Amino acid sequence: MKKFLFVLVSSIVLLACSDDFVDVDSFDEDSENFFNSEEEYQSALSSAYDLLQSTYLNVMLGEIASDNTLAGGESATDSPGIQEIDDMAHFNVNQQLRDIWGWMYGGIYRTNYILEFQDKIDFTGKDLILAEARFLRAYYYFELVKWFGDVPLTIDRRIDFGEQNTIDRAPKSDVYAQIEDDLVLAAATLPVTAADVGRATKGAAQALLGKVYLYQDKFAEAAPILEEVINSSTYDLLMDYSTMFENDNENNIESVFEVQYTDQEGAGFDCLQCSEGNVAVGFNGIRNYSGPLFESGFSFNIPTQEVYDAFEINDARQDVAILDINAWADANADVSFVEGFEHTGYYNRKYIARQGDANIGDANLTNPNNYRSIRFADVLLMASEALNRGGISDDRAQTYLNRVRNRATLANVNATGESLTQAIYQERRVELVGEGHRFFDLVRTGRAAQEIDGFQTGKHEVFPIPLIEIELTGNRWAQNPGY
Numbered sequence: 001m002k003k004f005l006f007v008l009v010s011s012i013v014l015l016a017c018s019d020d021f022v023d024v025d026s027f028d029e030d031s032e033n034f035f036n037s038e039e040e041y042q043s044a045l046s047s048a049y050d051l052l053q054s055t056y057l058n059v060m061l062g063e064i065a066s067d068n069t070l071a072g073g074e075s076a077t078d079s080p081g082i083q084e085i086d087d088m089a090h091f092n093v094n095q096q097l098r099d100i101w102g103w104m105y106g107g108i109y110r111t112n113y114i115l116e117f118q119d120k121i122d123f124t125g126k127d128l129i130l131a132e133a134r135f136l137r138a139y140y141y142f143e144l145v146k147w148f149g150d151v152p153l154t155i156d157r158r159i160d161f162g163e164q165n166t167i168d169r170a171p172k173s174d175v176y177a178q179i180e181d182d183l184v185l186a187a188a189t190l191p192v193t194a195a196d197v198g199r200a201t202k203g204a205a206q207a208l209l210g211k212v213y214l215y216q217d218k219f220a221e222a223a224p225i226l227e228e229v230i231n232s233s234t235y236d237l238l239m240d241y242s243t244m245f246e247n248d249n250e251n252n253i254e255s256v257f258e259v260q261y262t263d264q265e266g267a268g269f270d271c272l273q274c275s276e277g278n279v280a281v282g283f284n285g286i287r288n289y290s291g292p293l294f295e296s297g298f299s300f301n302i303p304t305q306e307v308y309d310a311f312e313i314n315d316a317r318q319d320v321a322i323l324d325i326n327a328w329a330d331a332n333a334d335v336s337f338v339e340g341f342e343h344t345g346y347y348n349r350k351y352i353a354r355q356g357d358a359n360i361g362d363a364n365l366t367n368p369n370n371y372r373s374i375r376f377a378d379v380l381l382m383a384s385e386a387l388n389r390g391g392i393s394d395d396r397a398q399t400y401l402n403r404v405r406n407r408a409t410l411a412n413v414n415a416t417g418e419s420l421t422q423a424i425y426q427e428r429r430v431e432l433v434g435e436g437h438r439f440f441d442l443v444r445t446g447r448a449a450q451e452i453d454g455f456q457t458g459k460h461e462v463f464p465i466p467l468i469e470i471e472l473t474g475n476r477w478a479q480n481p482g483y
Helices: 019-023 027-032 038-064 080-086 095-116 126-148 172-189 202-215 219-231 269-274 279-284 305-309 325-331 376-389 394-407 417-432 438-444 467-472
Strands: 069-072 255-259 300-303 322-324 346-348 371-375
Touching: 038 069, 038 080, 038 095, 038 126, 038 255, 038 269, 038 279, 038 300, 038 371, 038 438, 069 080, 080 095, 095 126, 095 269, 095 467, 126 172, 126 202, 172 202, 202 219, 202 255, 202 371, 202 376, 202 438, 219 376, 255 376, 279 300, 305 322, 322 325, 371 376, 376 394, 376 417, 394 417, 417 438
Parallel strands: none
Antiparallel strands: 069 300, 255 371, 300 346, 322 346
């Protein structure tokens, strides 16, 4: 855990990715004498939100690990860790997995820093800050438990250097219990509408809680909380699906929670988590592209022919979600591009670079495309699944499923029981393709081995704990099975 022990709150001193950090005053004195005003609590909270931007990697790999996309890139040796995850050949030394581990714990460290000092002073509105911190802590821990299973669990305090010798991995059931507690408390306090765009809301906490329940097959708990979000009239489906992922239509009525990105601060490969832009967008982009609407990128995360064909005929979402680059080139004579590794002819259109951003720094690393972390369509489909798989109400399950299908100009599904379950699974795939959910949907529903080439049951449900993290504990932690 040494990787995140030094991540002391950037709300005190924002560090550049350079040797300038050696010139600042001692962190120890500043950190203990912080939180003397509302502004300092708000500053620390902004710092805790900041690590959400690094979840671009979680999203991208959540597709690549599944049957939706291939690693792509320039060659078979381009970003070996990504290639290994695509091939289900990853092991305990993998830079991308280490990044996910370290960056998520960086976010947890920052939320725990706030909550460690939650009682230092009082002021109006502090309860909202603490509720947001709990939401963020739940968000980061949920990512960790999805990826790694049992993980170290610390609450309301920072981890001091040396404690890695005594802290153990907690059972994922304990981690889930803490996530649930945080989200219940957050939902009870957070407003229906946030004062600032991008902050957590009551609906975001409830929707995430419903998702956490669903991941544990707690259908009786998931259904009512998700239906509360649906019946709140706060959110609705955006009827013009073609505009869903455009940069001028962010934080729309379908957005329950978005990770905010901007192109106003450049970044480089020496510190990808420092980027204020959506790094995945550049990675997903069309290699050496020239032409209208889009910008160039690195051709990772390439949709397969199978997922393109998974859409029904006349499904309005197909060409919004997935760009057929050859058809695009045929329609636009000035389009040119280079085929990358594992080229299929398709790109993740939801999250590839659009023209019109500021192109500050490395343009491929600072794209302003927000990530739609929780959409209302996802809430409808999660509620549908909970109602159906929990044996609660196939009628209501059909209603929510068909709201999503009707927006896509598709006919109603009238199936019940297992046939309805399969229809919901199919709808989740095509509605949410490219958004990072597919691998975890397959794992939690027991379908991964039959859908993902190379997937080994009993091993690949989770990813290996980075070897260096185990070594830093004095090799006390057991590795995940199979690794």
